[in-house]
Amino acid sequence: MGEPMIIAEDVHKWFGDFHALRGINMTVEHGEVVVICGPSGSGKSTFIRTINRLEEHQRGRIVVDGIELSHDLKNIEAIRREIGMVFQQFNLFPHLSVLQNVTLAPIWVRKWKKSKAEKIARALLERVGIPEQADKFPGQLSGGQQQRVAIARALAMQPKIMLFDEPTSALDPEMIKEVLDVIVELAESGMTMVVVTHEMGFARQAADRMIFFDEGQIVEIGTPEHFFTDPQHDRTKLFLSQILQK
Amino acid sequence: MSRSATTIEIDRPPVIRSGPLRWLKENLFSTWYNTLLTVGSLAIALLLAVLFGHWALTEAHWAVIPANLKLLFVGTYPLDQLWRIWATLYMVALFLGFSGGLHRGLILQIALMVAAATVLLALLPFAWATRLWILATALSTLVGFGLGRLTRQSRTSRWLEISLWLLSFPLTLVLLKGGLFLPVVGEAHNVGGWNKWGFMLNLLGAVVGITLSLPIGILLALGRRSSLPAVRLVSTLYIELIRGVPLITLLFMASNMLPLLVPTTFRPDIVIRAMMTITAFSAAYMAENVRGGLQAIPQGQFEAAYAVGLGRMLTTLLIVLPQALRAVIPAIVGQLISLFKDTTLFGFIAILELLGMVDSVLGNLQWRGTIFELYIFIGFIFWIFCYSLSYISRRIEKNLGVGER
Numbered sequence: 001m002g003e004p005m006i007i008a009e010d011v012h013k014w015f016g017d018f019h020a021l022r023g024i025n026m027t028v029e030h031g032e033v034v035v036i037c038g039p040s041g042s043g044k045s046t047f048i049r050t051i052n053r054l055e056e057h058q059r060g061r062i063v064v065d066g067i068e069l070s071h072d073l074k075n076i077e078a079i080r081r082e083i084g085m086v087f088q089q090f091n092l093f094p095h096l097s098v099l100q101n102v103t104l105a106p107i108w109v110r111k112w113k114k115s116k117a118e119k120i121a122r123a124l125l126e127r128v129g130i131p132e133q134a135d136k137f138p139g140q141l142s143g144g145q146q147q148r149v150a151i152a153r154a155l156a157m158q159p160k161i162m163l164f165d166e167p168t169s170a171l172d173p174e175m176i177k178e179v180l181d182v183i184v185e186l187a188e189s190g191m192t193m194v195v196v197t198h199e200m201g202f203a204r205q206a207a208d209r210m211i212f213f214d215e216g217q218i219v220e221i222g223t224p225e226h227f228f229t230d231p232q233h234d235r236t237k238l239f240l241s242q243i244l245q246k
Numbered sequence: 247m248s249r250s251a252t253t254i255e256i257d258r259p260p261v262i263r264s265g266p267l268r269w270l271k272e273n274l275f276s277t278w279y280n281t282l283l284t285v286g287s288l289a290i291a292l293l294l295a296v297l298f299g300h301w302a303l304t305e306a307h308w309a310v311i312p313a314n315l316k317l318l319f320v321g322t323y324p325l326d327q328l329w330r331i332w333a334t335l336y337m338v339a340l341f342l343g344f345s346g347g348l349h350r351g352l353i354l355q356i357a358l359m360v361a362a363a364t365v366l367l368a369l370l371p372f373a374w375a376t377r378l379w380i381l382a383t384a385l386s387t388l389v390g391f392g393l394g395r396l397t398r399q400s401r402t403s404r405w406l407e408i409s410l411w412l413l414s415f416p417l418t419l420v421l422l423k424g425g426l427f428l429p430v431v432g433e434a435h436n437v438g439g440w441n442k443w444g445f446m447l448n449l450l451g452a453v454v455g456i457t458l459s460l461p462i463g464i465l466l467a468l469g470r471r472s473s474l475p476a477v478r479l480v481s482t483l484y485i486e487l488i489r490g491v492p493l494i495t496l497l498f499m500a501s502n503m504l505p506l507l508v509p510t511t512f513r514p515d516i517v518i519r520a521m522m523t524i525t526a527f528s529a530a531y532m533a534e535n536v537r538g539g540l541q542a543i544p545q546g547q548f549e550a551a552y553a554v555g556l557g558r559m560l561t562t563l564l565i566v567l568p569q570a571l572r573a574v575i576p577a578i579v580g581q582l583i584s585l586f587k588d589t590t591l592f593g594f595i596a597i598l599e600l601l602g603m604v605d606s607v608l609g610n611l612q613w614r615g616t617i618f619e620l621y622i623f624i625g626f627i628f629w630i631f632c633y634s635l636s637y638i639s640r641r642i643e644k645n646l647g648v649g650e651r
Binding site for chain 2: 081087
């Protein structure tokens with residue numbers, strides 16, 4: 001398999017005096033789907049955001065696709081081009097149409113011709129199941145549709161890695177499935193993915209590995225089977241019992 | 247009625263009865279004190295209207311307006327060169343029509359508004375020759391529109407449009423003031439400098455101020471939020487200094503103090519100085535308006551832009567500024583309107599703009615005591631322009647509101 005896609009070594013992060021990440025060590029291989037779960041405030045969102053440097057880590061090392069994250073702006077922008085990210089709050093650009101949302105970065109960053117970008121964008125909208133919404137504005141779509149546009153927007157850059165930061169947490173229950181279906185399809189296509197989520201059904205179905213975060217540390221790593229049936233740590237057991245009761 | 251699983255009743259919203267009588271009763275005569283207020287204020291309004299109507303119809307010397315129309319609008323501009331002002335108007339009308347033909351939408355509405363206004367204007371009792379001059383404005387709008395429609399498919403016409411609008415500034419200057427192939431107005435005609443051009447100066451000052459203060463204001467607003475301390479400091483200092491001083495003080499400084507500080511060889515004339523001052527003044531306020539819009543952009547927008555690989559520059563240009571400006575259009579237009587009205591302060595530094603021209607007219611013995619007529623007329627002119635601006639701004643807001651909610 002060669003060099004892992006993402007390497008994190010002893011990653012630390014403080015917000016003021018609050019020690020949010022306390023030495024994270026992990027790797028993500030090519031084509032691997034890693035699901036991160038844990039109680040809120042455990043640092044899982046912070047960690048996923050350090051991978052494309054929306055948050056800066058203060059100690060340790062993060063290497064993505066062979067490039068180490070540093071203060072060098074060139075490196076950061078090069079890495080961000082290869083990483084797609086989907087946010088909890090969608091964060092679509094409200095002043096642009098759906099099609100423009102998807103084609104913006106390919107046209108301005110990848111320097112594709114408009115016609116090429118639009119062709120690929122329409123194909124992606126087809127893939128996430130909303131080709132007919134291309135000319136609407138984000139405000140006219142439902143939450144589930146907006147999140148699918150956000151996935152298409154991230155995929156339009158043809159990234160090597162996709163990060164999902166609680167992609168279904170802001171959705172009404174009946175829309176969660178339509179978004180998860182898209183993510184599962186993406187996982188099965190061989191994309192390297194890191195997903196922060198509370199959707200344990202999805203994790204069981206799509207994850208190659210589960211990581212459990214608590215208080216800024218990795219408590220447990222394992223395959224879904226091992227994770228759900230035979231968790232080692234008390235903290236993981238407690239979390240699972242609480243979340244699976246729902 | 248009972249509801250079952252198969253038939254679902256759809257409740258219609260209750261129909262609200264309306265009608266003029268009902269409206270009157272609900273809004274004006276609903277209680278005894280509302281009735282009292284209605285009758286009272288109606289009586290006062292009627293009294294004022296009668297008094298004003300009496301004055302306007304019997305005592306006022308409205309003849310002062312047509313007799314001095316040329317002086318009020320273009321001041322001492324030589325009569326035999328007036329065609330140059332018309333030519334400037336036709337040029338702008340032509341470009342406006344051209345843009346309207348290319349894009350339709352709002353810009354076409356504006357072009358049509360201008361054309362309609364000139365047609366209405368031509369209905370007033372002007373000399374026939376003047377009417378023809380006026381109507382030619384509408385004609386050139388139509389010609390521009392036709393050209394725009396015909397060439398709307400071609401890519402070059404878009405570039406042509408932009409370069410034409412950019413060219414319109416130097417062209418206006420050459421047409422009005424002279425230079426290149428045209429004689430310089432003032433020198434050849436012995437009528438003094440361009441500081442006595444009446445309402446034309448208000449318009450020129452406003453257009454220059456508006457087109458320059460907006461980009462400068464945006465740069466200042468971005469500068470104030472910059473991560474570079476030096477840029478931030480300079481922008482903040484500039485904004486706070488300018489905002490702390492009344493415009494009239496700045497104008498006096500530009501007219502009286504600047505000549506003491508700057509060598510004679512580098513001293514722009516008084517009109518240029520006035521325009522520079524009002525631009526500098528307006529830019530500071532514009533910067534604060536824009537900053538308000540910048541602050542309203544959620545952090546998630548920046549993150550989403552960075553995450554798809556956009557750098558800071560592109561994020562600002564493509565994501566942040568369009569949303570920020572859109573959010574503060576009402577404030578920006580308000581600023582533009584007040585800039586337009588502030589050009590009347592030029593009168594205090596020996597520039598005879600519209601308001602300053604009033605004193606010239608009153609200095610003529612024939613028109614002594616016509617101050618009310620003149621001020622009412624001036625008020626009316628300013629109202630027309632300012633109201634059009636705010637109307638356009640409301641249209642822009644509506645047009646841009648698509649899908650935003």
